[in-house]
Structures are given as structure tokens and as C-alpha cells.
Amino acid sequence: MQTVSLHPHPDSDPHGVDRFEVHFERDGLLLWLRFVVEGEIDRITWPAEAGQGRADDLWRHTCFEVFVTADAGYVEYNLSPSGQWASYRFDGPRVGMRRADEVATLLGLDGAFDMVALEARIELPHDAARLALSAVIETSVGEMSYWALAHPSGKPDFHHPDSFILDLP
Template identity: 60%
Template sequence: MPATLIRHPVSEGPDVVVCVHHERQGDRLWVRFVVEGDVDAIRWPAPKPGGREDRLWEHTCFEVFVTTSDGYREFNLSPSHQWASYRFNGYRMGMTDAPEGVRDLAPDLASDMFAMEAHIDLPPNAGKLALSTVIVAHDGSKSYWALTHPGETPDFHHPASFILDLTEPA
């Protein structure tokens, strides 16, 4: 069953629906973000050679957050074919590059739909999952999408955002 992301009430942007399919596959997480609706109103990053890149969240970007026993990880997936992974040892504290990577980043754009899937290396002791998206429109407006929005302003790092369980059954 896909998880449907909700637009934060303070954000504006294109008339779209964002869903995320996800499945834990051992030490990896498979995700497929699907944006349906007025995808022509979205400013999509230009394709680039794949690989690690910082500051992807400043553009249209898909994000995955995973709690660990020592903090949490943030993964950014860009339609440009680039990705990033960061380790945090507390709420927005101690950000460093994480050793976990992203594989098989595959975007697919159609007239009324955009989809992107990837395999993410999970950190040891992966616990809870948060999913989010930043969408930038051609007019420069940004909309912020997540499973839940616990605060008055968009904050994908908020501890109450981690609501899906990733622990493997015993």
C-alpha cells in the first residue's frame, strides 16, 4: 500500500498528488516516489551524471529519513540523477556525510506523472521511517510534502515525522 504525502498548509504549488511505495529488502530500502497531476508546472532539475551532491533540497527533491540507535540518516534523491546521504547524531545536530549510498536512481517523466525509484543502503539498526518531498514550481514557489506535519512550519527532521516502522520481523 503506498503512503500518501500531505502538503504543508503554509506551502503553495502545483496541483499534484504525491505517493510513495516502499519496501524493506534486507539491508536496503526500495522506494518509488510518484507525483501525479500538473507535473508540467514543476521545475525539474536538469539531468546530470549520477553521484553524490549536496544541497539537493534547494530544488525539487525526494527525501527519506531513517532513525538509528545513534541518531538518524537523511537521504536526498534528485530527478537530476544525483543523491546525498547525511548522518545526524541528534535533532538537526552533527550533520556529516553518511557512508550509506543510493543505487539504481531511475526517474521517469510522462505528461501527467513523474516517478522515481531507488535502492537505499540502510544503516545498522534502522528503526522508523519518514518520507518527504520538496516541490519547486516554475514561478519559484515551494511546496513541502510529508507523511505528517507536526509543526507550524515545514520540518522534515522533526522527531514526530518518523512514523513508519522499518524494523525487521524477528
């Protein structure tokens, strides 16, 4: 298992988040992930339970994201604490967006007074090679913060090619 830390974009206030880690492990064409947010979690707006299923626009609220290079493009996964998920395939940075065949399964949300964790499993493309991890956090007053392994541009941009900094195990 590997563990990495996500960092807020320099223009984002962390809004009481003290630490943000992602644990992950590959098993063939599956990737298990556990996103762990620590700090003043009562300042975060957590989407209401909606049940398992595919949905769009999840990134507009608190959402955890995974990007995986594949062929000449990449696949984006959105994992909502509501239980909903999405996956999209792109030919290049924000080009050729379409629904991806790869699916996600949210395995559960748990927490304590100072932490919340979302566990999920995603299907990887057969030629998956590099990984980017990120998150959008919405506060109880509607402010947003943007978290990632790397922030290679002046504005939050999880699709930037230089965001894919991890080799998949």
C-alpha cells in the same frame, strides 16, 4: 510492498499536484522506493540530468527525501531527479551533521503527461527502525511546496522527531 501518501504542509500551495505517493519495500539492508507525483507536472521544475553521484544542497530544488532512525540519531537521504543523491548522519534533530557512509542508487525517472516517478534504492543503517518520507517541490515560477507523511510543527521541518511515523518493515 507498502504505499503511503505525502501531504503538503498546511502553509504550502500544492501547485497543481493532485496526488503524491511513495511505494517502498525492504530487502535486508536495502530499501527500494518509488516516489510518484501526479497532477499538473509541467508546473514543476525538474532538475536537469546530472548523472549519478553524491552532491550537496539538493533540497534547494525539487528533491525527494528519506529519513531513517539509527542508533541515537538518524540518516537523511536526498534523491534528486537529476540523478544526484546525498546522505547525512545526524546525532539528533539538525545536530552533528556529517556525511553518512550509506549510499543511494537512483534507478530511473519516468513519467507521462500527468505523472512523474523516481525510483531509487538506499542502503539502510544496520539498526534502522523508523522511517520518514518527504519532498520539496519547486515550481516553474520558483515557488516551493513541502510534502511529508506528517507535519508536526508550524513550519515545514522534515527533521522533527515526530515526522518518523512509519516502522520499517
